[in-house]
Amino acid sequence: MPTISINRKDFEQLLGQPTTTEELDVLLALVKGEVKDRHAETGELRVELQDGNRPDLWSCEGIARQLRIKLKGGASAYRFFKPSTHPKHRVDVAPGMERVRPFIAACTAVGYPVTEEGLVQLIQTLEKLAELFGRKRRTVSIGLYRLPQIVFPVTYTLAKPEEARFTPLGFEEPLSLAEILARHPKGMEYGAILAGHERLPLLRDKDGRILSLPPIINSREVGEVQVGDRELFVEVTGTDLRMVILTLNILAVNLADRGATIGAVEVQYPYATDLGEILHTPLDFGKPRSIPIKTIEAALGQTLGAKAIRLALTGYGYEARASRDKVSVKLPPYRNDVMHDADVVEDVAISSGYSQFAPVMPSAFTVGGLSRLEELSDRIRELMVGYGYQEMISNIMASRQELVSRMRLTGTEWDRIVEVDNPVSQTFSCLRQWIIPCLLRVEAASARAFYPHRIFEVGEVEIPDPAHDTGSRTVLSLGALLAHASASFSEIQSCLDLLFFYLECPYTLEPINHPSFLEGRAGRVVSEGRSLGLIGELHPEVLELWQVGMPSVVFELEVDRLAEWK
């Protein structure tokens, strides 16, 4: 789902070997990735990553890791997930956080001097994780700091908006929390996340130095990481514990892949969490899952055997142990995207390569066919073409002006239409309730096309209907328009009449006063007491409003109702 930018050289260093462009294109299938853009000079690649559930892949490090595992046939363990010693650093969570932003996870990364490309990647990763995975920082947000500036333990606490002040990134002078929310660009962008809270989250070190206002902005003093920094402090806060920890795990392995030594941080909660009150993060909270070999083979339609399945999974980063009929699998700590056995099945297929599976033609016998409505629609279209009418297709979305006011329907019983709450533009803000305005749009745009104009469309319209569950119903409608210097009611009625003759449907016309038509030249098409549509000569004012300079006659029929009749 995200598109990220990576540097070819940086990527190959992380991968541990050079690749050709062709090799890379093939390998990227492993991460559901595709190169969208290449800059040969800078070595920059824009890679689109499809999988919305694999945030660990949304970075150069992540892509390189997944491919490296494949090339090496297995993953190397990250030892910091099983710390032997007690963490050196601690974060204390203050009471009350559970009501605002309950969870935090943190770690340190030491010994990797941040390079220029490394910093670019780090910032990109932070953005993608917080925006997409963290739902625009609501669920997860991330802070990165210079470790030497911090005196532990750090407290994750609450403060009144006016009381606490610090200099945020991008500013020269200290602002209160309230001012940050009101004036800082990030405050204005993300402030809504904290709306309704009297006190706001704050990270403070032992000396009272403010690290940041999560999830809004870091302090400039402590939280402005620069190229060359060797000691970092990373924290993730949020509303979903597993997502918070997973995000930290991803950042930890990314930094570790660049050579940093990751130090765990102890987080002390004054309240219970799913995983306990004292957590050492990064933390591998994944559980093994046992899947019958048969399940995997049945889903893939191919006998693979326990060994091949185990190799496929370890070659994709899983921890996997196979017995005769089962495989026990566990995801690496930077993934948490398996909800169902089907997810593991896909990883087996991806790791094996889709080309390893021979397509099997569908063999079950099924009868093909069209719906009644579509069959009738096709018959009508054929008849209309036979009468010399050119078929049109229009957008279903239109403007109220086109559908109502230009048809002289404002304030009448015909002015109800389905409208959109969040239109991109007024031009496309409503669903058409009839086809005629779309045909008039054609007329307005086609004065130079030689006459006569005989046009029609069979298409869906949305008719407001309070009796319906959704307040409107989708109807297939036929609209026809005839325009030339002496276009007349009887001429288009001949077409309607012939249509009904071939559809073997009796009908009558009942005079109707309809604002879109000339009085005395409009009728309701009625069949066995049911209204099927309208026919008439368009009112000169309608033509004027559309800037159409030719007399036009039209009819419109609900194909749905014709289908019911048949």
Added chain:
Amino acid sequence: MADTASIIDSLHPLEIKVLAALGRQLAGPSPSSLQEEQLAKAAELEASQLSMAVEWLLTKSLIRVETEKVVPIVSLTKVGELYFEKYSPAERIISALRQAAQADKRLTIQDIQAREGIEPADMSGAIGSLKKEGSIRIAPGGGVEATGTPSRLAESLRAILQQLRGSPRELQAFAEPMRHVIQQHAVKRGNPHEPFRIDDRVERWYALTPDGEQVARLIAQQEVGQEVSQLTPELLKDGAWRGKRFRKYTISLRPPRVAAGKRHPYREFLDMVKRKLVSLGFQEMRGPLVESEFWNMDALYMPQFHPARAIHDVYFVKEPTHARAIAEPYLSNVAAAHRNGAGTGSTGWGYEYDLHRARRLVLRSQGTAVSARTLASGPQVPGKYFSIARCFRYDQVDATHATDFFQVEGIMLGPDITFRTLLGLLDLFAREVAQARDLRFTPAYFPFTEPSVELHVRHPRLGWMELGGAGLFRPEVTQPLGVDVPVIAWGLGLDRMAMVALGIQDIRDLFTADLELVRTTRGRF
């Protein structure tokens, strides 16, 4: 000279009429040449038709100009027309003097000039002529008096004006005294303010050349002049067509355009796709344009917090905002699947599912919504379904984004379906729908399928392109809707193929309002 018969075949009907008319002169006692006007009359042609035909025949050397005469022609100038309507200065002076005399008044030249608004130059000319004729005299003290002697000049002018009123005439048609008056009062250099103009007109008399005579004789013999251009029911009825000559057409000319009744080219393409799918055993399914979020997304196991469900991705309906109800047991089943997997073998998304949000109305954003409804409606097993569904996406409209567009989507259900059947189905689509021989499968991601595949084919004109996406529906999708067999969900991205087939570059042109464009677009399927 080419042979006479073939010359006749190449003649235009207008030319034949002219030759026939001149041919008739040969036979008669009168001179063999005809003046233009006479010729037009004899050939029953309009002046413009005649001049065209004469031009052509001169070029072909079938006629020649026998005599050319210069004829002076008199016509009215603007001043002349004014004289006709408001009378000439001489008439006006006399009439003014009569009226003054009756009122016992005296008028000076200046009085008359002011009263009648006559130009000074016209005034002096007219006074001079009238005085000479003795129609007026100047009394001592400057007063002007009518003598009662009629002005011959004024009368002549009136007569000439009347004769020229309708059309110009030859100068020779007037009697000598009149001719003199005309010449006196014709526009000359230095005196543009006159009622008449004398122009020289060249009049031509045409006669047949020797070749022309031959052709004309043949025309007379064969009654070519009686040539029939249109076979009529009358000719058929009484057999009169026999012995008639039918005019030969110049068939190399472009015919006039007609407006044909025709399917829309894009619809033709979609009809082709529809036929293919039906022939492959797929049943058509349909669904509403306005959908609840439930059917559009929840039922497809897209969590309610999914980034593609936000205000900038789908269109929300303004009124009513929510559907009245979602059918049970589907609502409860899907809600449970989102919460905790609900016995599907899944962990679920693990969040508090919002029942109110489920009823929020949107414009259908994906054809898969139709598939979800089909799954819930007791589909056939084994079964194959497709829909060509109009979908709506929140996008700025440009050359590659339409506000609403068609999605070709469907499902296939069956107890024996596996990942390999999925590949088989896509293989079939590649060969049958896209006529592609080279294809490849790559891993893909859709929120509602696992495993998921993208189908790429080598298009003869576009090279490698993505033709579609597909996958096996997640059990979290099928089981809550009451389906217990594996289901393939597939979608084909055919718009690019359609645009190539129709030769257009801008996706908006698929829905164009330009009739001329639709009339002239041809599909190459």
